[in-house]
Amino acid sequence: xxxxxxxxxxxxxxxxxxxxxxxxxxxxxxxxxxxxxxxxxxxxxxxxxxxxxxxxxxxxxxxxxxxxxxxxxxxxxxxxxxxxxxxxxxxxxxxxxxxxxxxxxxxxxxxxxxxxxxxxxxxxxxxxxxxxxxxxxxxxxxxxxxxxxxxxx
Numbered sequence: 001x002x003x004x005x006x007x008x009x010x011x012x013x014x015x016x017x018x019x020x021x022x023x024x025x026x027x028x029x030x031x032x033x034x035x036x037x038x039x040x041x042x043x044x045x046x047x048x049x050x051x052x053x054x055x056x057x058x059x060x061x062x063x064x065x066x067x068x069x070x071x072x073x074x075x076x077x078x079x080x081x082x083x084x085x086x087x088x089x090x091x092x093x094x095x096x097x098x099x100x101x102x103x104x105x106x107x108x109x110x111x112x113x114x115x116x117x118x119x120x121x122x123x124x125x126x127x128x129x130x131x132x133x134x135x136x137x138x139x140x141x142x143x144x145x146x147x148x149x150x151x152x153x
Contacts, residue, residue: 003027005048009038009064012055012077042067056080062088079103119144 006026008015015022022028029049031041042049042064051073054060060074062085074084076098089096117123121143128140 005029005045005050007031007045007049007052007068009052009054009060010058012053012058014055014077015053039067046070051075053077054083056083058083060084065089065092065094073097116146119146119149 003026005028006022007029009031011019011030011032019028029041029045031038034041036044046068047070049068050070052060052068052071053075055076056078060076060083065071065085065088071092071094074089074094074096076084076096079099079101081096081098084096086096088094121141125140125143128134134140
């Protein structure tokens with residue numbers, strides 16, 4: 001059975017990490033490894049390319065979309081779509097998918113961690129000690145506890 005083709009113009013970090021898994025399910029068309037220019041690579045695979053994967057740093061413009069007349073799906077390994085020409089995709093009936101809120105919980109965790117760090121003066125206290133001035137200037141303002149604050153959504 002022939003694997004479906006997946007065009008990769010510029011690899012997203014997640015693609016590089018999981019490239020082996022991708023290659024088991026798809027025939028990978030790696031424009032970034034080709035000696036051809038992107039324009040010529042797209043011309044070579046124009047009729048066979050039905051899906052492509054991208055990310056925020058690889059814009060999918062109307063020019064790229066125009067070069068891929070058989071394209072049916074654009075998947076972005078990012079949460080946003082601002083690097084994809086959505087009106088052109090809509091006009092051509094090309095489905096577009098993203099990772100939606102895959103990073104939401106991690107972003108919230110980092111936000112809480114940073115809040116605790118700032119309130120408790122953890123990083124600034126660490127820098128104060130590492131500068132070596134703390135034996136001479138023993139005063140350093142104490143941090144706050146998170147429990148003194150109330151937060152509402």
